[in-house]
Amino acid sequence: MTDSVSKALAHLDARWDEYLGQLVELSRIPSVSAEPSPSAGVNASARKVCDLMTAAGLESCRVIEFPGGHPYVYGEWLHAPGAPTVLLYGHHDVQPPGRPEKWKTPAFEPTVRDDGRLYGRGVVDDKAGVMVHVAACASYLQSGGKLPVNVKFIVEGEEETGSSSLEAFLREYREQLAADVIVLTDTSNYDAGIPSITYALRGIVGIRVEVQALDHPVHSGMWGGPVPDPVIALCKAIGDLVNDEGILNLPVWADVRPLAIKDREALTALPFSEKQFREQVGLVEGATLIGDQRMPVWGRVWRQPAVTVLAFEARPFEGSTNQIIESARARISVRIVPDQDPQKIQDAMVRHFEMRVPWGLKVTVEREHAASWWMTDPKGPAFEAASRAMTKAFDHECVFIGCGGSIPFVDPFAKVLGGVPALLMGLEDPPCNAHSENESLNIDDWKKGTRAAVYLYDELSRLPR
């Protein structure tokens, strides 16, 4: 271990409470990017992140605004001539908190519990990821006055709503962002204490579909029989989205890249307990794990498409009466994998509803987001450096995993930077409930992840250029 690394780690060890306090403060800010811009919460968290970067010792820290979008934050330290440049990425926006009554402690009152976890909206996705690099940079800059690499640090403000300003951002800052390697801390660890590098992300495409039968609701007794029920019609088409085995029933499988033998071997080598999987996801007793049974369970999540009904609107129970209602609607997303084309999948979804809604009812489909999958071959010196750093910090061998989620930022970003390696490092563990109520962070893994970043900057300083 070099002297600067030891000093940085010692700095961290003396200041965990301080950084945890900063994470709590940052997580108090309700930076929900689903709110229309300008959002007071997202603006406040952008300013807060900018202040934290500045306090850490980063330079040229600033908030970058886009018309109609949510602000990004940028900071840098570029005084390591000859050393590689590392682009760090995180995001400061969060998902909406969901249903307040489901939170054991309020979403925006971050609370440490006896189980060693910090609970609150955004704590793990992705404010802890931001704090990993704030703290790791500070540990070097404040203990030794310098970083072993050049650093450019981008913290996005609209990751949870599909990064709508990303294109504008990349167009404007492309040259300024040039780097030798990208480090993103917004993914998962395979399990608590198991450091993981993510080599594949699914993409996501979404639609909103409305089925209309009538121009006004009518009495279900006086008219029921010949008059089609739009709820049943929509249910028929949604039910047809998967077959009896729960496999996506759209003609989109031809483009799914088969699992390479080495990927299947790696998957099979990972420790897997179906019992634990069921517990972590909270599956009801007796339920089946659906989908392609020839594929290991995590392979279905990482390397196969899946459909989810995000929302369904008909009449709610409250106030419902004996009526055939006029229309019903749903929001539906499909997670996509290599080599599926987002546009083609969205087309297939649109066609499905146009064809499968019965009885000549009026079908209106609105396209939502369409973000591509991303996959890399995790080979070469950057991945080796990352693997060593993670293994040291966690005292556990680093594993390479896929991720069923999507980070719309990764694919266009990696492309714009000329295909440089992208290292996706995780803090989310299976029980973390990202996007749900009672989101939480494994505090011990967050400390290890921060130590891993310290090791990583050092490892990357020796990257052949």
Next chain:
Amino acid sequence: MTDSVSKALAHLDARWDEYLGQLVELSRIPSVSAEPSPSAGVNASARKVCDLMTAAGLESCRVIEFPGGHPYVYGEWLHAPGAPTVLLYGHHDVQPPGRPEKWKTPAFEPTVRDDGRLYGRGVVDDKAGVMVHVAACASYLQSGGKLPVNVKFIVEGEEETGSSSLEAFLREYREQLAADVIVLTDTSNYDAGIPSITYALRGIVGIRVEVQALDHPVHSGMWGGPVPDPVIALCKAIGDLVNDEGILNLPVWADVRPLAIKDREALTALPFSEKQFREQVGLVEGATLIGDQRMPVWGRVWRQPAVTVLAFEARPFEGSTNQIIESARARISVRIVPDQDPQKIQDAMVRHFEMRVPWGLKVTVEREHAASWWMTDPKGPAFEAASRAMTKAFDHECVFIGCGGSIPFVDPFAKVLGGVPALLMGLEDPPCNAHSENESLNIDDWKKGTRAAVYLYDELSRLPR
């Protein structure tokens, strides 16, 4: 025409504005029986009906309360010794108003429009029906001091929520309610200006079904694939409730009584315009009239079972995120016909969801109401009397029709009174929007219906006993 009938009709003609004013006043009261008891609205409308009965000249008028139920109103006039006794029925409770933004004028601010209709919640279902008999009784009592028949007048306060106190009411008042004929004014006319007597009502059975997959919502990316989506599972089972032709897909058809030849002839003889039917129901262009294509359209409504999804709850669009939610639920009703057994149909609905929800998810079914169908053979002197009365008042031949709706009161009531004839006379016409927003009454038909009641009391006075 007897002298007393002419005087009663002259009385009415001089006072239409007054009775319309009373109907407007009564309809201002939000007597929504879906509210928990005691409901200020339902109590106020009960008192108002009681006052109207008293003012009409009826005697022993009183509000009858049931623990946990909504109040009935009773009034009588029993000074026609030797003449038959007629039991009049109506209800003063109403459906919830629905969505305020859909009402062109507020639900509880009854408004007469240029189209000759009165708009407001409950105006046609069934406050106009109540006012028919209030005004018809008043016309005799105030013009000649007596009615040609004995009258017992029951106005229910919980028809729209399934008449939960009916059993208690019948147990307590059975003997006091003894009558030779029942007249209910809570059904339809086949069309505006076409007087109609309803000889068949469908029954209704309902369930609430919940499908649970998880104990908390999870990220659709991190888990989607092997983890079943409860919304899709519920959609599959709901979609299976009808086949591709829109025919109810439960094993409940064996008990459906085939249409007698004379009933089919009567059905076919009724004027029917598919174009008008489509307009009245507000069907979108190009939609199919679903169901058994060998059966005339109204035969599907009156004499065949039909299913409706009354409510569906998953996540609403607002605030929905990329999650597999833990559970989804629906309220579903089936309208039933002779000779289907309500219990058996409800059992079939429960079994359907227990069997057809896939992937071993947890299915919880709660039984709602189960009310029987009712059918009579509209023959004999009482029906002849009613037909003559209606034909005279409307100056149009009276037709005999079925009704797809349910009046839970009719079947047990007719049974308890020893199978006396039940005359179901209509005021609801196809565009009346009962149970929907913008409910309305055809004012001209309401006047004709009131005149028909005047004729009817006279006709029934000559009923052989």
